[in-house]
Amino acid sequence: MNVRGGLQLKSHKSRPLERPIRVVPAPATLVLALDQGSGEDAVAVVRPGDPVHVGTLVGSAAGAAAALHSPVSGTVREITVRPTPRGVGPCIVIDNDGRDEPATPVLPLDWHALDGTTLLERIATAGAAGLGGAAFPTAAKLALARTTGAELLLLNGAECEPWICCDDALMREHAADVVLGAQVMLTAAGARHCVIAIEDDKPLAVAAVESALGTASDARIAIRVLRALFPLGAEGPLVAAVTGREVPHDGLPPHVGVVCQNVGTAAAIGRFVRDGQPVTRRVVTVTGSGVREPANVEARIGTPIGDLVAACGGYTGTDVRPIAGGSLTGRLVAGDEVPVTKGLNCVLLATVADLPARGPEMPCIRCGDCASACPAGLLPQQLYVAARTDDADGLERFGLGACIECGCCDYVCPSAIPLTARFRAARERQHLQALERRRALEAKVRYERHQHRLAEQAEAERRAFDEARRRAGGQDSGQP
Amino acid sequence: MNGVTILTAIAAAAALAAALGAVLGWVATRLRRDPDALVEQIDALLPQTQCGQCRYPGCRPYADAIARGEAGIDRCPPGGEATVRALAALLDREPRPVDPQYGVTKPPLVALIDEDRCIGCALCLPACPVDAIVGAPRLMHTVLASQCTGCELCLAPCPVDCIGMVEPAAQHPARAWA
Numbered sequence: 001m002n003v004r005g006g007l008q009l010k011s012h013k014s015r016p017l018e019r020p021i022r023v024v025p026a027p028a029t030l031v032l033a034l035d036q037g038s039g040e041d042a043v044a045v046v047r048p049g050d051p052v053h054v055g056t057l058v059g060s061a062a063g064a065a066a067a068l069h070s071p072v073s074g075t076v077r078e079i080t081v082r083p084t085p086r087g088v089g090p091c092i093v094i095d096n097d098g099r100d101e102p103a104t105p106v107l108p109l110d111w112h113a114l115d116g117t118t119l120l121e122r123i124a125t126a127g128a129a130g131l132g133g134a135a136f137p138t139a140a141k142l143a144l145a146r147t148t149g150a151e152l153l154l155l156n157g158a159e160c161e162p163w164i165c166c167d168d169a170l171m172r173e174h175a176a177d178v179v180l181g182a183q184v185m186l187t188a189a190g191a192r193h194c195v196i197a198i199e200d201d202k203p204l205a206v207a208a209v210e211s212a213l214g215t216a217s218d219a220r221i222a223i224r225v226l227r228a229l230f231p232l233g234a235e236g237p238l239v240a241a242v243t244g245r246e247v248p249h250d251g252l253p254p255h256v257g258v259v260c261q262n263v264g265t266a267a268a269i270g271r272f273v274r275d276g277q278p279v280t281r282r283v284v285t286v287t288g289s290g291v292r293e294p295a296n297v298e299a300r301i302g303t304p305i306g307d308l309v310a311a312c313g314g315y316t317g318t319d320v321r322p323i324a325g326g327s328l329t330g331r332l333v334a335g336d337e338v339p340v341t342k343g344l345n346c347v348l349l350a351t352v353a354d355l356p357a358r359g360p361e362m363p364c365i366r367c368g369d370c371a372s373a374c375p376a377g378l379l380p381q382q383l384y385v386a387a388r389t390d391d392a393d394g395l396e397r398f399g400l401g402a403c404i405e406c407g408c409c410d411y412v413c414p415s416a417i418p419l420t421a422r423f424r425a426a427r428e429r430q431h432l433q434a435l436e437r438r439r440a441l442e443a444k445v446r447y448e449r450h451q452h453r454l455a456e457q458a459e460a461e462r463r464a465f466d467e468a469r470r471r472a473g474g475q476d477s478g479q480p
Numbered sequence: 481m482n483g484v485t486i487l488t489a490i491a492a493a494a495a496l497a498a499a500l501g502a503v504l505g506w507v508a509t510r511l512r513r514d515p516d517a518l519v520e521q522i523d524a525l526l527p528q529t530q531c532g533q534c535r536y537p538g539c540r541p542y543a544d545a546i547a548r549g550e551a552g553i554d555r556c557p558p559g560g561e562a563t564v565r566a567l568a569a570l571l572d573r574e575p576r577p578v579d580p581q582y583g584v585t586k587p588p589l590v591a592l593i594d595e596d597r598c599i600g601c602a603l604c605l606p607a608c609p610v611d612a613i614v615g616a617p618r619l620m621h622t623v624l625a626s627q628c629t630g631c632e633l634c635l636a637p638c639p640v641d642c643i644g645m646v647e648p649a650a651q652h653p654a655r656a657w658a
Contacts, residue, residue, distance in 0.1 A: 440528035443629045446610035447530045447538055454606075 002244045003237050005375040006229045007408050009328075011201055012354075013165040016287045016294040021169050023298045024311045026072050026100070030302030030339070032058060032092040033084040037135030037343020040064040044092055050076045053103035055278050058092050066129035066137035066342070070094055071280035071300035073101040083334035085324035085344050094302065102277070109273040111184050116146060119188040126278045127342075128269055132156055132167075132233070132262030133325065135343035138185075138269070144252065145189040145259035153186055153194040154242055154253070157209075157263040158226060158233040160199060161326030164346040166283040167263050169296035171198070171205035174267045175212035177274070181266030182221050184273055189259050194221040196263065197242050199228040230328065231406040235260045237375045249402040264345075284340060286312045290320030290349030299340045305347050306336025315349065323348040327355055328407035362415035370409035370419060376402045380409040380419050387426040395426055519547045525566045529558040530609035531631035533583040538609060546571070557583035558630070589645040590628040591635070595620050597642035604634040604643065625649065 034041035042059030052058060052070040059068030074097040082091040111119060124139035159167040171178060182194045198206050209223055224242055232238055236247045245256040253260050268279045280301055287294040292313030299308055309315060323330040326346055370380035378399050386394025409419040523543035534555035536542040545551035553567040554576050568575035578585060600618040612628045615621025625648060635643050
């Protein structure tokens with residue numbers, strides 16, 4: 001495999017996989033974050049008091065945010081700022097009336113009859129977004145692949161995080177949807193063939209997908225089993241492992257002829273063409289020693305994670321930290337009220353036994369272990385120095401933009417330096433500085449207009465005064 | 481020795497001096513920093529608060545003064561240390577702390593009009609350097625928080641002291657590292 005760095009980690013996936021996927025009942029109140037995980041907000045198109053049905057558009061697509069639909073029927077209660085898996089953000093709160101009335105009749109999509117561009121539009125209206133975690137609009141990604149002429153559709157079933165197994169469970173139970181989604185996306189992206197990449201620690205998922213492929217008998221689609229290695233689930237390393245091509249720092253996989261999609265996204269699209277319903281639910285791994293019966297659950301978008309825990313037998317104790325995402329790339333979240341988003345793949349209810357506290361941070365001894373582990377080929381020790389001294393040139397030179405925040409460097413650092421957190425903070429600072437610069441530029445323009453207007457007013461007054469004096473002068477001369 | 485050698489030496493030295501002088505003169509005019517471009521560069525580093533704490537009527541006039549060498553680079557409290565450092569790097573000067581005589585660096589605030597107390601006198605409207613106050617005579621005024629630079633220039637003209645400085649609405653942390 002043509003992959004740099006990476007880590008072989010102890011897997012914690014067996015317990016949730018002992019049980020089939022459980023369906024979490026729809027909650028009485030759903031919270032739909034306008035930012036479903038991509039970092040941009042959809043635009044709310046409903047108001048408090050509006051009635052909604054299953055599949056009603058409540059947030060329209062904007063930039064890196066896909067369209068957002070109501071997963072239940074009921075009434076919009078309010079649009080307000082609530083805790084989300086990514087911090088806090090504006091959310092649409094919907095009261096569920098429990099009737100599950102669909103907005104439109106449920107009709108399968110006759111996708112064979114549609115051309116690629118129309119199919120792209122339909123995928124966009126379905127609100128399909130990267131269910132691997134990034135929640136980037138699927139249609140936008142496929143459209144880029146179409147314009148760049150990418151020939152390979154790479155379905156990402158690597159799932160390298162040691163605690164996450166929602167894709168594994170999904171491939172075991174819904175392999176036919178994955179394959180159907182792959183066929184639809186091949187048409188939509190105009191790609192020639194498709195590889196479903198799965199790590200070798202998921203033999204049952206591989207078997208299920210193989211059997212679904214046998215049924216579909218589509219020669220364009222193949223399986224590729226990869227050695228389990230963290231972070232193969234990230235786009236860059238996965239493309240390198242499967243094709244041997246390197247995605248440039250400032251580029252995207254389509255620039256090397258590949259478009260990546262998560263297997264969960266493929267299954268969601270398969271489901272969409274089967275029953276015509278937009279994406280309003282997903283599979284989430286609920287795991288960790290903090291929950292009684294770790295399991296993979298299917299929940300509607302907007303379900304509070306407390307309901308997920310309840311569906312898995314509840315908490316084992318009180319000293320549990322809820323983490324959205326895996327142990328390496330996840331983030332600590334506020335608590336039970338945080339809702340499921342399209343980007344939420346795992347709720348890790350971690351106890352101290354799962355994630356022992358890090359030792360105290362020690363000085364960097366420049367051992368270089370982080371550089372050997374870095375899958376992006378960076379020098380984290382140098383980036384760390386640049387981040388600590390807020391050295392913008394250094395951050396640029398050592399490739400902060402190419403950091404995928406996988407956490408490999410943190411994991412191997414013998415001095416227990418939280419490197420990824422530092423890099424994230426440096427990005428945050430850069431982002432705020434950029435905002436500040438934009439604001440300053442706006443203020444400058446407004447100031448210049450203000451000055452210009454004042455000057456014009458002064459000029460007009462002076463002229464009016466001169467005019468008045470001239471007239472007065474004329475009268476004076478008329479009366480000797 | 482004879483006079484010819486001495487004369488030759490003098491002539492050669494004079495010719496050399498004239499030639500080098502001409503080159504230096506040409507270089508000095510040709511490579512001189514365009515003063516306007518320098519002002520632009522300095523202005524771009526200033527925070528555009530337009531608060532006048534530097535004793536100049538805005539960021540651009542202050543940039544002008546710096547470029548002319550009239551004012552030091554340590555007069556901008558809103559910009560704080562970061563701005564001084566950036567200016568020092570641009571102008572190849574020694575960075576130093578902001579001179580407290582011109583004010584102290586504070587966290588960014590925005591103006592907020594207590595709308596119950598506003599009498600609609602319109603005195604704050606022309607005071608705002610970035611036209612961030614909306615209002616008309618005998619009508620309530622309000623501040624566009626997103627455009628307010630926190631310069632505090634509207635506080636003094638208000639006859640009823642109904643304008644206060646408040647923390648701006650928080651950025652979503654999610655946005656910060658998106």
